[in-house]
Amino acid sequence: MTDEEQQQDGQDESSGEHCGIFTIPGSQGIQGAWRDITYVPVRDNIWSVSEGIYRTIFVEGDRGVIAFDTLGTPGGARAYGGAIARVFPKKPVHTIVYSHEHLDHAGYAADLAGEADIVAHQLCNQVILGRKSDGQLPGTEIWSGERKQYKIDGVEFELIYPGPTHGDGNVAAYFPQSKLLFMVDTVIPGVGYTFFPDWHLSPYVPVMRRFLSLDWDTFVPGHFWITDRKGFEDSLEYYDQMAEIAQEAIGAGLDVDDFVEVTKYTYEHLQPKFGNFFRFDEYCAMNLSRYMTHYLTGGWGIEGNMTADTSPL
Numbered sequence: 001m002t003d004e005e006q007q008q009d010g011q012d013e014s015s016g017e018h019c020g021i022f023t024i025p026g027s028q029g030i031q032g033a034w035r036d037i038t039y040v041p042v043r044d045n046i047w048s049v050s051e052g053i054y055r056t057i058f059v060e061g062d063r064g065v066i067a068f069d070t071l072g073t074p075g076g077a078r079a080y081g082g083a084i085a086r087v088f089p090k091k092p093v094h095t096i097v098y099s100h101e102h103l104d105h106a107g108y109a110a111d112l113a114g115e116a117d118i119v120a121h122q123l124c125n126q127v128i129l130g131r132k133s134d135g136q137l138p139g140t141e142i143w144s145g146e147r148k149q150y151k152i153d154g155v156e157f158e159l160i161y162p163g164p165t166h167g168d169g170n171v172a173a174y175f176p177q178s179k180l181l182f183m184v185d186t187v188i189p190g191v192g193y194t195f196f197p198d199w200h201l202s203p204y205v206p207v208m209r210r211f212l213s214l215d216w217d218t219f220v221p222g223h224f225w226i227t228d229r230k231g232f233e234d235s236l237e238y239y240d241q242m243a244e245i246a247q248e249a250i251g252a253g254l255d256v257d258d259f260v261e262v263t264k265y266t267y268e269h270l271q272p273k274f275g276n277f278f279r280f281d282e283y284c285a286m287n288l289s290r291y292m293t294h295y296l297t298g299g300w301g302i303e304g305n306m307t308a309d310t311s312p313l
C-alpha cells in the first residue's frame, strides 16, 4: 500500500466515526479515543461501570444484557460494550434504556449496540428526534407518564419519571427486589456539577424527595461512586441550603456578575459547612452563581416553572 493509499484508508476509517452534533469537518480524535472502564458487581444481576467520572449500570438477563445509557463518546460506548462483553462474553446487549437525552450519557447507542431495542421516555425521545445527533439512536420502545413496569429477558424493573429534574424525560430505574435505585445527573456525591446545566431548580428537590417513599437502600448515580439513602438525602439538603444562601447573597448585595466576589462569598459563607464536600473548590462558587441567577431571572423554560406533583410515589 502506498503512503497515499494508507492516508486515504485512514481518512475513510476516521470519517466513519459518529460526530454527535459537531459541525466542523473531520473526526475529532478525542471522540473516538478508547476509555478505560472499571466494572463492579453491585447486587444480584446488576453491575456498574465507570470511566472515572461517568457511571452507569448493566443488567444480566437470561439470553443477553440490558445496558443503561451508552456513555458519552463513540470510543466510550465501544469501551462500555467491551466491558460488558468481558463480564458476559456470550450475552449480547439486546436492550438499551436511556436515562435522559443528553449526549454525554446517552449519545452513542450506534457505537454500543446499534441493533438493540431502545427504551426511552417520550419526553426524552422528543428531544432526540429533534436533535438528530449522529450516533444517538431514537427510542424503539417509547413510554410516557410517570411509571412503567418492565420484564425484559427475565429482568424485572420499573422506570419512573418523577417530574422535571434535569434534562428532558429524566427517569430513574427502580429494582424493588434488589432495593436499588439508579438515576443520572441528579444526586451525586459532593457539591453539584458546575453551573447545574439543564437543571430545573424549582421542582428539583421536591420531585427527587418522592423517591424516599420507595423501599431501596442503594443509590447508583450517573457520576462518581455509589451511595445510599443518607448520601441521597444529604445531597438534597445541600441543594435546599444553596437555595437559601443564594437568596441571602442577593439580599446582601452580592453582584452575581462579579465571579471574583461570588467566589469570595462562597469561601466566607459556605466553606465552614460544605468545605469538605467533594469538588467544593472546583464547583461551589458556580453552584451559588447559578442559584442566584435562578432567583434573579425566575428560572428557565416550562420545566423550571411548572408546578410539579410532589406526592409520594
Ligand SMILES: [Zn+2]
Residues within 6 Å of the ligand: 100, 102, 105, 166, 167, 185
Ligand atoms: Zn445530563
